Amino acid sequence: MQATDIRDCPDDAFIERMRARFPVETEIDRTLTRKMRLRRNGERYAAHTLDELVTATASLIRANVGDDFTIANPRWLTGGASKIQVAFDLDWTENGERRQSPMVLRMEPTESVVETSRKREFELLQALDGVVPVPPCFWVDAEGEHLPHPALIYGFAQGVTKPSNLTSQQVTGIGLNYGPDLRATIAEQFLEQIGRFHRIGAELADKLPSYDKAEVGSNESVIRFVNWWRRVWDEDRRQDEPLMDVAYDWLIANAPPLDHVSLVHGDCRAGNFLYDEDTNEITAWLDWELALLGDRHQDLAWSMMDSFGHFNEEGTERLICGMLPYEEYLAAYERLSGLTVDRERLTYYRVLCNYMSIAICLGTGYRVAHAAKTHQDIVVGWLAMVSFPLIEQLRRTLKEVI
Known part of the structure; x- marks a missing residue:
């Protein structure tokens, strides 16, 4: 590691170089540029009463x-x-x-x-x-x-993110186990409601002035999204990781044009919605900060990340998001959403979601913990630790397509 790192105190030339190399949505550009300009002030996290x-x-x-x-x-x-x-x-x-x-x-x-x-x-x-x-x-x-x-x-929305009888202390959503009696009910609602917002992305676009629009037949929105996370990686990383270069080049070269404009949640998984334990009904979807207009396959691929699932009680099948086995999960999504799943697109977004998660965990997670920028330094430090299984997951997925 270099004794000094331009990313610790970025000058205007570095900031503008990142902006020029990796074009992103207008509001995302404003947000990331603001982050870098504030970073050079050297402010550390200070607790507010x-x-x-x-x-x-x-x-x-x-x-x-x-x-x-x-x-x-x-x-x-x-x-x-x-x-x-x-x-x-x-x-x-x-x-x-x-x-x-x-x-x-x-x-x-x-x-x-x-x-x-x-x-x-x-x-x-x-x-x-x-x-x-x-x-x-x-x-x-x-x-x-x-x-x-x-x-x-x-x-304030009422409900819980996980069964109250769970005693585990893992980060919410990581390996969350609803249990055999609840998971089918949750899965049905989860996939049906995902389908609702996946269907109407184009209809919602005019209500979202801070979102760049996406167009069927174009891959411009996909490339903007890839560039978002490449820019985050290059602005925040503390080390080189050659696999990230290989993955970025592949993602740009193979970015598929949209076949349908969806509202994409961006962090679509167990733990990001509340449900009522008396009725077992979903009461609120949370954490929409990563949402965009894009491809539904992104949400599906994100929800299929290894860390969000677990094996069933018999140890014979892995449950996607702790809900359903892989093929049942996709079939239920198609039935409930009325939208198709393209397996080739899904593989592309598996690579992209791996890439995004490494940028967050190994890039930003390490930096904000190391530089004392957040109230959640222990949690984000843990995210940096789990980067290495994520890198292996990216390597395996890339090996399937290269």
């Missing part, structure tokens, strides 16, 4: 609704590796009616393991109202004018 965040949250709410509200019962929310979250109760008047609304503040740390746009997340949550269950989204502080960092406020 609840009182500080309540005061800043009140400033954001006041700018939108005036002074007639009170905030009560603020408390930290655990879970997740990327954002700081605080739950609170808001007494306010909405549409002429006095309400007591449970809410959540979702704010970036100094630098996140996935650097994304709160503006995009805000637009998408509003656009998805009535499509699939999502928390209502109220206000956004896109540039951190009120909060210490960019943030949004959304309604």
